[in-house]
Amino acid sequence: MNIVVNGTNRAVESPPLTPLLHVLREELDVLSPKAGCENGGCGACTVLLDGAPRRSCLTAVGSIGGAAVTTVEGLGTPEDMSAVQRAFVHYCAAQCGFCTPGMILAATAYLERGGSTEVAAISEALAGHVCRCTGYLKIVDAVAAARDGDFDLSTTAESPHTTVLG
Amino acid sequence: MAIHIGRGIASIEYPTGMNQNGDPSQAWIKVKPDGRIDVFSGTSDIGNGAKTIQTQIVADTIGVPYDWVTFDNSNTDSSPVCTGTFASRATFVAGKAVLKAAQRVRERILEVAGLEMEISPEDLEIADGDVLAKGAPTKKLSVGDVAAAATWGHGELITGTGAQLNPYAAISDPTTGEVDGVPHAAISYAACAAEVEVNDETGEVRVTKLTQAYDVGKAINPALVEGQIEGGAIMGLGLGVLEDSYPYYPSAEHRGDDFGSYYNPSSADLPELHNIIIENPSADGPYGAKGIGEMSNNAQPAAIATAVHDAVGVWVTELPITPERVLRALDARAAGSGPRREGKHVIFDEELSINAVGSGKTWTAGP
């Protein structure tokens, strides 16, 4: 069968019930989706299928039909990042980075479907994505600001949650 | 049913570096022929930002722009010993090693520049990638030109090594715990105020706000310090009200084996956070920094437990403070339970004590 990954038509040899995560990582060398749990629980393997977030570990490759698969490699490059990617850099929203590809894709889909930039709404929308490092606040702030799009990447955003005493 | 609001505080301290010290970190730095800097450090970056922090330290210590510095911690063939990224030591101890290596590189750049400029190195300084004559800043030579002169003219590699090791503080008297030296690299301090809502029908505790103050000595990168404070806050929240590897303790059965059955905090648990960063420089840390990574999840559980007491009047001292534990404590209080009072003794939690559960040891206020 053939699937479309980040705009490129790719031939797939794996049987149709193979998890899409396995096809992407082990057959097609698309490495940004991470095998965090392979059980649908962490969100690190999230990809977009025609723009909608899916857990690629629970998605049989044979079930996606002609849907376009997007990973963060397809969202932007280091030289030309998407608004959400730039927001994650500017807000220091990644620490170890392992959950970041899934978070960015979920946030991208959330904003594209018109999601609110209220903190509570973003927190609820991303609640299925586990991050053990950040405490989520910088992720939520990044998503809330991402629609503005234009960030100075030579520095990071001042935090409205912080007071510095001498 | 009613929602009760409660507040509690906690104040903590935490050592930087391995307990008793004795944990070396080393680094070496070389300069490319155009003045760009390569740092080799053995410090793993586990998300804490060691790559960023150590690069910042090197850039400022030598006097070159941040983006002139590349950082390589990728392997043990090129990088020297680092005891590791734990014990809140990556900024203080390992950072001190790269700082010392950078100081050596800076000295050698000044020596070579001195030869080229025919000015004594003591009369030179480095800023923004240029070597300048002190007091006569028009006399300058770029670090790139100095590195080129070293490479092509003097036949020399400009390089420097650095190592940091606080000597091991042995326990000199095991009966008292006395040590023969200082057993930490520094001590950091923090305090936390928690606000909670407790539902007296379901027993659910919701942490609504954490206000936290940390003395980090010097925030080498405030965004990364915030990352530690915020990440630690949510981990401390998990420890306080959610997480348990053995939910039927002491039984070792029925453990959570995936994200559906182990209760870790999600973004939906995110309370309002207020971070306060205090910079009281340490005597020995790089630019006055102290460690912050680990202590950031230590203050919340007690602040939360105290806030729960403030809200509904019960002390839950087994973590996590689950709905079941809150409801059982409320039931017990309704049945009249409380600490046992005898003379000047006030004895809480007797049922949890080794005196109540074990038969081989007792623990009392007696001598």
Place this chain on the structure above:
Amino acid sequence: MKAVGARLPRYDGVGHATGRTVYVDDVRVNGMLHTKALRSPHHHAGIKHLDTSRAERMPGVAAVVTHEDVPLLTYGHLSALGIPADEPLLGAEDVRYKGQPIAVVAAEDADAAQAGVEAVDVEFEERPALFDMRKSFDADAPRIHHWGAVYPHFEGEMNVRQIRKGDIERAFEQAYKIISGVYRPAAIEQMPLETQVGLSVPEPDGRFTIYSCTQALYFSMGVVAAHLQLPLNKFKFVGGTVGGGFGGKVDTATETLCTLLAQKSGRPVKWRWTREEEFLCSSTRAPWHMEIIDAVSADGWILGRKMLTLHDAGAYARFSPYGVTKHSFHHTGAYTIPNLHFDGYVCFTNRVPTSAMRGYGVTSVSFAVETHMSRIAEELGVDPLELRLKNANRIGDTSPNGITYTDPSTVDVLHAIAGATDADLPAPYRDASRDRRAGEWLPEHLVSQLSDSEGH
């Protein structure tokens, strides 16, 4: 522009945001084998019989490693700190926790490796297990560790970590109240998003390149070198980019066995733990049991503390004695208490061995001490902020083991919290400082603990 103090973006931020950061699981090597482990299904059992010959003949299986293949089976990760070795790399005569590895199989793919594991013939003899550390000292407790119920190798071959300071009996005699409490934080998971993973590649020159998620490259290299009884120049550890650690990746969980399998098969060997293995078989933060008995004055001074700590090490010592020692050094929290009697024990149970996690040794005592402080404040009717400011460490005070505090900031962080929460502190507390004690801040009971010097 100065870099230090600036809010610079992460060095690796763009790599993270674009999915280009390379973690161990992203490394691709030709001819790589995959690993599965035979793990104990029992909490405590003797191994009566172990035969891997059928597994070795399974299709796709390239190598099987058991305890017989390990040059140095039992190596103490902290032997340099005087903690002797007790944990075999692979179970040999017995297994002491559910999930303990007994044999590892490397095969062409994970399914073939799992089939190999299932073809290992093994027979157990179940033994009684112990899970409640409060029963470790009981005469009828099952014997679960060859060292006995508790760790017996603290300095002077003591089985307890002790702190003694001042005159505890006098403090209790002088007390207005004596307040006791018990504090029991649970075991929790480090839970990094990247599970334990390693890849060992045999090189043509006889070296091994080991891709590792360790938090400590040289430490883990030392562990592998010790088990294989080879010098450090036989190994190149590649890592430094870790998908979360929180203490659990100081364990060197996969690297040694991958390398033994690579040595035996002559092929690159990878082992990525499943999430289930990460939850059930990797170390946890320890459960702790702490009992505090404090002698306090009517106006809120802590005169003395008696404290018992039990630390659940799980089945083997790992870093636990280190953790309890660190705990003992900090058992007064951010306060100066002149009279102390502390006993800390490392108890063995049939749990997965506990290990380092963020705040190791001190997270527990911070919870116990601070909750106890809140109770004391409540019991005495003293404001909890004032109670803490009163007893806070100050310059010239001494720690439980006699070290002089040089620049404690407890007063500063409490003032910051008071300000942020609009607490109304009376003047003496508002004006308190870290400065050396004098006047009302130097009651009689704190005089003898003061250091003559300003510290080191």
